[in-house]
Amino acid sequence: MSTLLTLTGFTYHHFGPIDLQLGAGGSTGLHGESGAGKSLLLRAIADLDEHGGKLTLDNQDCSDVPPNQWRQHIAYFASESFWWADTVGEHFTASNAHDLNTLGFDNDVLNWRVHRLSSGERQRLALLRGLQTQPQVLLLDEPSANLDSVNRDRVEKLVATYLNSHGATALWVSHDRDQLARCCQQTRQLHQGRFIT
Template sequence: MKQIPQGPLQARELRGAHSGPFDLDLPPGCCTVLSGPSGIGKSLLLRMLADLDPNQGRVSLAGISRESVPASSWRRLVTYLAAESGWWEDDVAAHFTDLDAVRPLLPQVNLDPALLQAQVLQLSTGERQRLALLRAVVQNPRFLLLDEPTAALDPASRDGVEQLLKRLQAQGTGLLLVSHDSEQARRLADARLQLDSQGLREVAQ
Protein backbone atom coordinates (compact mmCIF):
# COMPACT_ATOMS: atom_id res chain seq x y z
CA MET A 1 0.00 0.00 0.00
CA LYS A 2 1.27 3.46 -0.83
CA GLN A 3 2.31 5.68 2.07
CA ILE A 4 -0.36 8.26 2.79
CA PRO A 5 0.69 11.39 4.68
CA GLN A 6 -1.34 13.04 7.40
CA GLY A 7 -4.14 15.06 5.90
CA PRO A 8 -7.88 15.69 5.73
CA LEU A 9 -10.64 13.24 4.88
CA GLN A 10 -12.72 14.86 2.16
CA ALA A 11 -15.88 13.90 0.30
CA ARG A 12 -17.53 15.57 -2.69
CA GLU A 13 -20.94 14.68 -4.05
CA LEU A 14 -21.01 11.54 -1.88
CA ARG A 15 -24.34 9.81 -2.27
CA GLY A 16 -26.05 6.50 -1.70
CA ALA A 17 -29.26 5.07 -3.11
CA HIS A 18 -31.42 7.20 -0.81
CA SER A 19 -29.09 9.79 0.67
CA GLY A 20 -26.85 12.66 -0.31
CA PRO A 21 -25.17 14.34 -1.97
CA PHE A 22 -22.80 15.18 0.89
CA ASP A 23 -19.71 17.36 0.94
CA LEU A 24 -17.33 16.92 3.89
CA ASP A 25 -13.98 18.29 4.99
CA LEU A 26 -12.69 16.55 8.13
CA PRO A 27 -9.30 17.75 9.43
CA PRO A 28 -6.85 15.35 11.07
CA GLY A 29 -6.57 15.61 14.83
CA CYS A 30 -10.06 17.09 15.20
CA CYS A 31 -13.36 15.71 16.48
CA THR A 32 -16.46 16.44 14.43
CA VAL A 33 -19.72 15.48 16.12
CA LEU A 34 -22.61 14.50 13.84
CA SER A 35 -26.14 14.74 15.17
CA GLY A 36 -29.63 14.42 13.74
CA PRO A 37 -32.89 12.52 14.19
CA SER A 38 -32.88 8.73 14.34
CA GLY A 39 -33.24 7.08 10.96
CA ILE A 40 -32.04 10.09 8.95
CA GLY A 41 -28.93 8.28 7.65
CA LYS A 42 -26.05 9.20 9.96
CA SER A 43 -24.77 5.62 10.16
CA LEU A 44 -25.09 5.26 6.39
CA LEU A 45 -22.99 8.38 5.88
CA LEU A 46 -20.21 6.92 8.04
CA ARG A 47 -20.44 3.59 6.24
CA MET A 48 -20.19 5.27 2.84
CA LEU A 49 -17.06 7.16 3.91
CA ALA A 50 -15.53 3.83 4.94
CA ASP A 51 -16.66 2.32 1.61
CA LEU A 52 -18.78 -0.31 3.33
CA ASP A 53 -22.05 0.52 1.52
CA PRO A 54 -22.59 1.25 -2.17
CA ASN A 55 -21.96 4.90 -2.95
CA GLN A 56 -20.93 7.36 -5.61
CA GLY A 57 -18.83 10.47 -5.40
CA ARG A 58 -15.26 11.42 -4.64
CA VAL A 59 -13.60 10.56 -1.33
CA SER A 60 -9.95 11.23 -0.56
CA LEU A 61 -7.51 11.07 2.33
CA ALA A 62 -4.67 13.60 2.31
CA GLY A 63 -5.52 14.27 -1.33
CA ILE A 64 -5.19 10.61 -2.34
CA SER A 65 -8.35 9.18 -3.87
CA ARG A 66 -10.09 6.23 -2.29
CA GLU A 67 -10.06 4.39 -5.63
CA SER A 68 -6.26 4.31 -5.66
CA VAL A 69 -6.09 2.44 -2.33
CA PRO A 70 -7.04 -1.25 -1.87
CA ALA A 71 -10.42 -1.50 -0.14
CA SER A 72 -9.06 -3.41 2.85
CA SER A 73 -6.32 -0.82 3.35
CA TRP A 74 -8.78 2.05 3.05
CA ARG A 75 -10.93 0.54 5.80
CA ARG A 76 -7.93 0.30 8.10
CA LEU A 77 -7.11 3.94 7.44
CA VAL A 78 -10.74 5.13 7.61
CA THR A 79 -12.25 2.80 10.17
CA TYR A 80 -15.96 2.57 10.93
CA LEU A 81 -17.08 1.43 14.36
CA ALA A 82 -20.72 0.37 14.48
CA ALA A 83 -22.95 0.98 17.47
CA GLU A 84 -23.32 -2.81 17.73
CA SER A 85 -19.98 -4.42 17.00
CA GLY A 86 -19.45 -7.64 15.10
CA TRP A 87 -17.70 -10.68 16.64
CA TRP A 88 -16.82 -13.73 14.55
CA GLU A 89 -14.85 -15.95 16.95
CA ASP A 90 -15.80 -17.41 20.34
CA ASP A 91 -12.73 -16.06 22.14
CA VAL A 92 -12.13 -12.35 22.70
CA ALA A 93 -8.37 -12.73 22.13
CA ALA A 94 -8.91 -14.18 18.65
CA HIS A 95 -10.12 -10.77 17.48
CA PHE A 96 -6.79 -9.06 18.19
CA THR A 97 -3.65 -9.61 16.15
CA ASP A 98 -1.45 -7.91 18.75
CA LEU A 99 -2.47 -8.59 22.35
CA ASP A 100 0.56 -6.71 23.67
CA ALA A 101 -0.66 -3.56 21.94
CA VAL A 102 -4.19 -3.72 23.32
CA ARG A 103 -3.41 -4.87 26.88
CA PRO A 104 -2.23 -1.46 28.22
CA LEU A 105 -5.27 0.24 26.66
CA LEU A 106 -7.83 -1.82 28.58
CA PRO A 107 -7.56 -0.02 31.95
CA GLN A 108 -7.81 3.31 30.14
CA VAL A 109 -11.41 2.48 29.23
CA ASN A 110 -12.24 0.83 32.54
CA LEU A 111 -11.78 -2.78 31.39
CA ASP A 112 -10.06 -5.64 33.19
CA PRO A 113 -7.17 -7.10 31.12
CA ALA A 114 -8.47 -10.54 32.10
CA LEU A 115 -11.27 -9.99 29.58
CA LEU A 116 -8.80 -10.95 26.84
CA GLN A 117 -9.16 -14.52 28.09
CA ALA A 118 -12.97 -14.36 28.13
CA GLN A 119 -15.55 -15.74 25.74
CA VAL A 120 -17.47 -13.17 23.71
CA LEU A 121 -20.76 -14.51 25.08
CA GLN A 122 -19.62 -13.57 28.58
CA LEU A 123 -19.24 -9.91 27.70
CA SER A 124 -21.75 -7.21 28.51
CA THR A 125 -22.91 -4.83 25.79
CA GLY A 126 -20.68 -2.11 27.20
CA GLU A 127 -17.65 -4.39 27.34
CA ARG A 128 -18.17 -5.41 23.72
CA GLN A 129 -18.50 -1.77 22.73
CA ARG A 130 -15.22 -0.75 24.37
CA LEU A 131 -13.30 -3.81 23.15
CA ALA A 132 -14.47 -3.12 19.61
CA LEU A 133 -13.18 0.43 19.94
CA LEU A 134 -9.78 -0.85 21.07
CA ARG A 135 -9.80 -3.37 18.22
CA ALA A 136 -10.09 -0.40 15.86
CA VAL A 137 -7.58 1.78 17.71
CA VAL A 138 -4.72 -0.73 17.56
CA GLN A 139 -4.96 -0.69 13.74
CA ASN A 140 -3.70 2.93 13.91
CA PRO A 141 -6.38 4.44 11.68
CA ARG A 142 -6.04 7.97 10.35
CA PHE A 143 -9.77 8.55 10.92
CA LEU A 144 -12.22 6.83 13.25
CA LEU A 145 -15.89 6.97 12.29
CA LEU A 146 -17.70 6.28 15.54
CA ASP A 147 -21.41 5.48 15.75
CA GLU A 148 -22.54 6.33 19.29
CA PRO A 149 -19.44 4.76 20.87
CA THR A 150 -20.53 5.38 24.48
CA ALA A 151 -24.27 4.70 24.22
CA ALA A 152 -24.13 1.56 26.40
CA LEU A 153 -21.67 2.87 28.99
CA ASP A 154 -21.88 4.05 32.57
CA PRO A 155 -20.42 7.52 33.30
CA ALA A 156 -17.01 6.24 34.48
CA SER A 157 -16.53 4.08 31.39
CA ARG A 158 -17.80 6.85 29.13
CA ASP A 159 -15.27 9.25 30.64
CA GLY A 160 -12.47 6.75 30.01
CA VAL A 161 -13.47 6.41 26.36
CA GLU A 162 -13.66 10.17 25.94
CA GLN A 163 -10.19 10.60 27.41
CA LEU A 164 -8.83 7.93 25.06
CA LEU A 165 -10.41 9.73 22.10
CA LYS A 166 -8.79 12.99 23.17
CA ARG A 167 -5.40 11.28 23.35
CA LEU A 168 -5.90 9.88 19.85
CA GLN A 169 -6.74 13.36 18.61
CA ALA A 170 -3.56 14.70 20.14
CA GLN A 171 -1.67 12.10 18.09
CA GLY A 172 -3.34 13.31 14.90
CA THR A 173 -6.26 10.88 14.54
CA GLY A 174 -9.38 12.48 13.09
CA LEU A 175 -12.76 11.61 14.59
CA LEU A 176 -16.26 11.73 13.16
CA LEU A 177 -18.56 10.84 16.03
CA VAL A 178 -22.32 10.31 15.97
CA SER A 179 -23.86 11.32 19.28
CA HIS A 180 -27.29 12.30 20.57
CA ASP A 181 -25.72 13.53 23.82
CA SER A 182 -25.45 17.32 23.73
CA GLU A 183 -23.16 17.35 26.77
CA GLN A 184 -20.81 14.87 25.10
CA ALA A 185 -20.79 17.04 22.00
CA ARG A 186 -19.89 20.04 24.13
CA ARG A 187 -16.99 18.13 25.72
CA LEU A 188 -15.54 16.64 22.55
CA ALA A 189 -16.52 18.60 19.47
CA ASP A 190 -14.14 20.84 17.59
CA ALA A 191 -16.85 21.14 14.93
CA ARG A 192 -20.48 20.04 14.70
CA LEU A 193 -22.59 18.80 11.81
CA GLN A 194 -26.35 18.33 11.65
CA LEU A 195 -28.02 15.88 9.28
CA ASP A 196 -31.77 16.29 8.83
CA SER A 197 -34.40 16.42 6.11
CA GLN A 198 -32.78 19.61 4.78
CA GLY A 199 -29.43 17.89 4.29
CA LEU A 200 -26.03 18.10 5.97
CA ARG A 201 -24.84 21.40 7.39
CA GLU A 202 -22.35 22.76 9.85
CA VAL A 203 -23.82 24.18 13.05
CA ALA A 204 -22.37 26.67 15.49
CA GLN A 205 -20.65 25.39 18.60
Protein backbone atom coordinates (compact mmCIF):
# COMPACT_ATOMS: atom_id res chain seq x y z
CA MET A 1 0.00 0.00 0.00
CA SER A 2 1.63 3.24 -1.15
CA THR A 3 1.63 6.28 1.14
CA LEU A 4 -0.84 8.97 0.12
CA LEU A 5 -0.99 11.41 3.05
CA THR A 6 1.91 12.16 5.40
CA LEU A 7 2.03 14.24 8.58
CA THR A 8 5.50 14.93 9.99
CA GLY A 9 5.95 16.91 13.20
CA PHE A 10 2.39 18.09 12.63
CA THR A 11 1.01 20.58 15.16
CA TYR A 12 -2.47 22.06 15.44
CA HIS A 13 -4.07 24.35 18.00
CA HIS A 14 -2.09 23.50 21.15
CA PHE A 15 -1.70 19.83 20.16
CA GLY A 16 1.09 17.74 18.66
CA PRO A 17 3.59 17.17 17.27
CA ILE A 18 2.39 13.98 15.62
CA ASP A 19 3.59 11.80 12.75
CA LEU A 20 1.20 9.76 10.61
CA GLN A 21 1.15 8.06 7.22
CA LEU A 22 -2.04 7.02 5.43
CA GLY A 23 -1.84 4.50 2.61
CA ALA A 24 -3.93 4.34 -0.55
CA GLY A 25 -6.88 1.95 -0.49
CA GLY A 26 -7.15 1.67 3.28
CA SER A 27 -8.30 3.50 6.35
CA THR A 28 -6.87 4.38 9.75
CA GLY A 29 -9.13 4.52 12.78
CA LEU A 30 -8.74 7.23 15.37
CA HIS A 31 -10.20 7.05 18.86
CA GLY A 32 -9.74 8.83 22.15
CA GLU A 33 -11.67 10.50 24.90
CA SER A 34 -13.77 13.60 24.24
CA GLY A 35 -11.56 16.67 23.99
CA ALA A 36 -8.49 14.69 22.90
CA GLY A 37 -8.24 16.71 19.67
CA LYS A 38 -9.65 14.26 17.14
CA SER A 39 -12.03 16.63 15.34
CA LEU A 40 -9.49 19.45 15.50
CA LEU A 41 -6.92 17.17 13.86
CA LEU A 42 -9.29 16.44 10.96
CA ARG A 43 -10.04 20.16 10.52
CA ALA A 44 -6.32 20.98 10.47
CA ILE A 45 -5.56 18.28 7.89
CA ALA A 46 -8.35 19.74 5.74
CA ASP A 47 -6.55 23.12 6.06
CA LEU A 48 -9.58 24.64 7.77
CA ASP A 49 -7.56 25.53 10.89
CA GLU A 50 -3.98 26.68 11.39
CA HIS A 51 -1.33 24.00 11.62
CA GLY A 52 2.42 23.59 11.65
CA GLY A 53 4.93 20.94 10.67
CA LYS A 54 4.79 19.13 7.35
CA LEU A 55 1.60 17.94 5.65
CA THR A 56 1.85 16.33 2.22
CA LEU A 57 -0.55 14.66 -0.19
CA ASP A 58 1.12 12.57 -2.89
CA ASN A 59 4.40 14.31 -1.96
CA GLN A 60 2.88 17.77 -2.56
CA ASP A 61 3.17 20.09 0.44
CA CYS A 62 -0.05 21.65 1.72
CA SER A 63 1.66 25.05 1.94
CA ASP A 64 2.20 25.00 -1.85
CA VAL A 65 -1.49 24.42 -2.66
CA PRO A 66 -4.30 27.01 -2.37
CA PRO A 67 -6.76 25.91 0.36
CA ASN A 68 -9.72 25.50 -2.02
CA GLN A 69 -7.65 23.20 -4.26
CA TRP A 70 -6.38 21.25 -1.24
CA ARG A 71 -9.96 20.62 -0.14
CA GLN A 72 -10.89 19.26 -3.58
CA HIS A 73 -8.59 16.34 -2.79
CA ILE A 74 -9.18 16.10 0.96
CA ALA A 75 -12.81 15.97 2.09
CA TYR A 76 -13.75 16.68 5.70
CA PHE A 77 -17.02 15.07 6.77
CA ALA A 78 -18.04 16.85 9.98
CA SER A 79 -20.32 15.14 12.47
CA GLU A 80 -22.88 17.90 11.76
CA SER A 81 -23.30 18.67 8.06
CA PHE A 82 -24.01 22.09 6.60
CA TRP A 83 -26.75 22.65 4.00
CA TRP A 84 -27.05 25.91 2.07
CA ALA A 85 -30.06 25.38 -0.24
CA ASP A 86 -33.69 24.38 0.28
CA THR A 87 -33.79 21.03 -1.52
CA VAL A 88 -31.46 18.05 -1.41
CA GLY A 89 -30.97 18.03 -5.19
CA GLU A 90 -29.55 21.56 -5.17
CA HIS A 91 -26.54 20.17 -3.28
CA PHE A 92 -25.69 17.62 -5.95
CA THR A 93 -24.09 18.27 -9.32
CA ALA A 94 -25.32 15.00 -10.78
CA SER A 95 -27.72 12.33 -9.66
CA ASN A 96 -26.06 8.99 -8.99
CA ALA A 97 -29.01 6.66 -8.51
CA HIS A 98 -26.84 3.69 -7.61
CA ASP A 99 -25.15 5.47 -4.70
CA LEU A 100 -28.48 6.86 -3.46
CA ASN A 101 -29.90 3.34 -3.52
CA THR A 102 -26.79 1.94 -1.83
CA LEU A 103 -27.49 4.19 1.15
CA GLY A 104 -31.19 3.28 1.26
CA PHE A 105 -32.69 6.24 -0.62
CA ASP A 106 -35.04 6.36 -3.60
CA ASN A 107 -34.21 8.82 -6.36
CA ASP A 108 -37.00 11.14 -5.23
CA VAL A 109 -34.87 12.12 -2.22
CA LEU A 110 -33.35 14.78 -4.49
CA ASN A 111 -36.71 16.57 -4.40
CA TRP A 112 -36.96 16.52 -0.61
CA ARG A 113 -36.66 19.73 1.36
CA VAL A 114 -33.58 19.75 3.58
CA HIS A 115 -35.51 20.84 6.68
CA ARG A 116 -37.50 17.58 6.65
CA LEU A 117 -34.39 15.37 6.79
CA SER A 118 -33.58 13.50 9.96
CA SER A 119 -30.05 13.79 11.36
CA GLY A 120 -29.24 10.32 10.00
CA GLU A 121 -30.55 11.17 6.53
CA ARG A 122 -28.48 14.36 6.53
CA GLN A 123 -25.40 12.41 7.56
CA ARG A 124 -25.75 9.81 4.78
CA LEU A 125 -26.55 12.40 2.11
CA ALA A 126 -23.64 14.61 3.21
CA LEU A 127 -21.32 11.65 2.65
CA LEU A 128 -22.63 11.17 -0.90
CA ARG A 129 -22.41 14.90 -1.56
CA GLY A 130 -18.76 14.98 -0.49
CA LEU A 131 -17.83 11.97 -2.61
CA GLN A 132 -19.00 13.76 -5.79
CA THR A 133 -15.62 15.51 -6.08
CA GLN A 134 -13.82 12.15 -5.85
CA PRO A 135 -11.45 13.16 -3.04
CA GLN A 136 -8.26 11.20 -2.41
CA VAL A 137 -8.59 11.49 1.38
CA LEU A 138 -11.74 11.13 3.47
CA LEU A 139 -11.64 12.70 6.93
CA LEU A 140 -14.60 11.03 8.63
CA ASP A 141 -15.76 12.47 11.96
CA GLU A 142 -18.21 9.95 13.44
CA PRO A 143 -19.81 9.30 10.01
CA SER A 144 -22.42 6.90 11.38
CA ALA A 145 -23.06 8.32 14.85
CA ASN A 146 -26.73 9.11 14.08
CA LEU A 147 -27.49 5.86 12.29
CA ASP A 148 -29.20 2.59 13.10
CA SER A 149 -27.25 -0.62 12.46
CA VAL A 150 -28.69 -1.15 8.95
CA ASN A 151 -27.69 2.31 7.74
CA ARG A 152 -24.37 2.15 9.60
CA ASP A 153 -23.55 -1.01 7.64
CA ARG A 154 -24.52 0.73 4.39
CA VAL A 155 -22.17 3.63 5.14
CA GLU A 156 -19.32 1.29 6.05
CA LYS A 157 -19.77 -0.66 2.81
CA LEU A 158 -19.95 2.52 0.69
CA VAL A 159 -16.75 3.91 2.23
CA ALA A 160 -14.87 0.62 1.76
CA THR A 161 -16.01 0.37 -1.87
CA TYR A 162 -15.02 3.98 -2.54
CA LEU A 163 -11.55 3.58 -1.02
CA ASN A 164 -10.85 0.43 -3.02
CA SER A 165 -12.20 1.69 -6.34
CA HIS A 166 -10.52 5.12 -6.13
CA GLY A 167 -7.24 4.19 -4.42
CA ALA A 168 -8.20 6.70 -1.73
CA THR A 169 -7.54 6.68 2.01
CA ALA A 170 -9.52 7.60 5.12
CA LEU A 171 -8.90 8.80 8.64
CA TRP A 172 -11.96 7.55 10.53
CA VAL A 173 -12.87 8.99 13.95
CA SER A 174 -15.21 6.89 16.07
CA HIS A 175 -15.89 6.04 19.68
CA ASP A 176 -17.08 2.62 18.47
CA ARG A 177 -14.02 0.37 18.68
CA ASP A 178 -15.89 -2.50 17.00
CA GLN A 179 -16.57 -0.27 14.00
CA LEU A 180 -12.91 0.74 13.77
CA ALA A 181 -11.91 -2.94 13.93
CA ARG A 182 -14.30 -3.73 11.06
CA CYS A 183 -13.44 -0.77 8.84
CA CYS A 184 -9.79 0.10 9.45
CA GLN A 185 -6.49 -1.62 8.80
CA GLN A 186 -4.88 0.18 11.73
CA THR A 187 -6.06 2.25 14.68
CA ARG A 188 -4.41 5.00 16.68
CA GLN A 189 -5.39 6.46 20.04
CA LEU A 190 -5.16 10.20 20.59
CA HIS A 191 -4.64 11.58 24.08
CA GLN A 192 -4.23 15.33 24.64
CA GLY A 193 -3.38 15.78 20.97
CA ARG A 194 -0.70 13.08 20.77
CA PHE A 195 -0.76 9.46 19.69
CA ILE A 196 -0.30 7.01 22.53
CA THR A 197 -0.88 3.89 20.41
